[in-house]
Amino acid sequence: xxxxxxxxxxxxxxxxxxxxxxxxxxxxxxxxxxxxxxxxxxxxxxxxxxxxxxxxxxxxxxxxxxxxxxxxxxx
Numbered sequence: 663x664x665x666x667x668x669x670x671x672x673x674x675x676x677x678x679x680x681x682x683x684x685x686x687x688x689x690x691x692x693x694x695x696x697x698x699x700x701x702x703x704x705x706x707x708x709x710x711x712x713x714x715x716x717x718x719x720x721x722x723x724x725x726x727x728x729x730x731x732x733x734x735x736x737x
Contacts, residue, residue, distance in 0.1 A: 664730060666719050669737075670712040674722065677736035678708070681728060 675685065675693065683695040683706060691710040696703050706725050709718065723733055 664734070666716040666730065667734075668713045668716065669719065671708055671710045671714055672712075673737065674708060674714060674719065677733060678706070678722075678726060680736045681726070681732075683726065 671693070675695075678695060679685070681697075683697045686694045686696050688694070688710070693708045693710055695706045695708065697706070698704075704727075706722065708714075708722055711718070714722075723730065726733075728736075
């Protein structure tokens with residue numbers, strides 16, 4: 663099992679955008695993303711923190727539905 667990397671929020675956003683997520687809005691230090699799926703619109707919030715904690719990155723990956731391997735390929 664590969665350990666989660668320490669990344670900035672910009673790197674995480676760039677990878678999520680490559681996966682089809684679209685930045686909808688930002689309010690303070692929280693950035694809202696959306697992605698249209700056959701089941702409806704999925705929403706995801708990424709905090710604008712540098713660096714992102716590994717636990718926060720794990721929660722973002724779980725909410726996005728991406729595996730760690732898929733996410734690392736998108737970086």
